[in-house]
Amino acid sequence: MSWKPLFEPPQNPMLPIEGDDRLFPIRRIFCxxxxxxxxxxxxxxxxDREAPWYFNKSAQAYCAGGSKIPMPSETQNCHYEMEFVVALDRPASKVSADHAMEAVFGYGCGIDLTRRDLQAQAKEKRRPWDLGKDFENAAILGALTPKAQFGDVNNQQIWLDHNGRRVQDATLSDMVWSVPEIIAHLSRFYRLMPGDVIMTGTPAGVGPVGPGSHLKGGVEGLTEVEVSFSE
Incomplete structure (x- = not known):
């Protein structure tokens, strides 16, 4: 008997790469x-300065930068969170921080959408955050820039504008855990693989979006990311 899938399996979403006609397939999204x-x-x-900690978004939460999307469902308080994104193209398992960057392909800008009210309800009941964090269009990602083109991660500015007003403004050096430290720690718990994406956290200034909102964010040296919400 020849076996075949019941329905056509979905393809992994893929990110554009600056200066390259190839695409980067998304495997998993760690946050x-x-x-x-x-x-x-x-x-x-x-x-928590003892160790970084994480939550996940599925690859199906990906939304291409530049999209116009509906307001997320079942929430009265959806927040934006600007993020520096790290994309891996090599396996990494129990690597040291000294060698962690060898697994990095490049970097991008991302916006993490959070159904804050649902997240708060989950926290109160000591339940997972999935409904608050992992939903359609919750990971808005822009084009990747290769590591060599971007250079070292240090004090580049990270920012986000909401309807033209600057609401988040910090530097990558403000991160509590550096990119090598994050990769090294995460690789102790997962065998990181090509296609894995890490959203490295958000600076202060998060807030709600509403119908008609427009978000535009960037990291110095990277392609900006933006998204708008239907009225």
Whole structure:
């Protein structure tokens, strides 16, 4: 008997690459929680300086930068969170921080959407955050820039404008956990593989979006990312 799938399996979503006609297939999306002290404080939390911690978004949460999307369903309080994105193109398993960057292909800009009210309800009941974090169009990602073209990650500015008003403004050096430290730590718990994407956390200044909102964000040296919401 010849076996075949019941229906056509979906393809992995793919990110554009600056200066390249190839595309980067997304395998998994890891997100770092509370990686900027000022953001943790504005949410009434403290940074865990013992180790970074994570939540996940499925690849199907991907939304291409430049899209116009509907407001997320079942929420009255959807927040934007600007993020520096790291894309891997080599396996990494229990690597040291000294060798972690060997797995990096490049970097991009991302916006993490959060159904904050659903996240708060989950926290109160000590439940997972999936409904608040992992949903359609919740990971808005722009084009990737290869690592060599971007250079070292240090004090590049990261920012986001909401309807033309600057609401988030920090530098990558403000991250509590650096990119090599994140990759090294994460690789202890997962065998990281080509196509894995890491959203490294958001600075202070997060807030709600509404119908007609427009978001535009960037990291110095990278292609900007933007998204708008239907009225």
């Amino acid at each position: 770092v929680g509370r990686n900027y002290a000022a953001h943790a404080a504005e949410m009434g939390n403290e940074v």
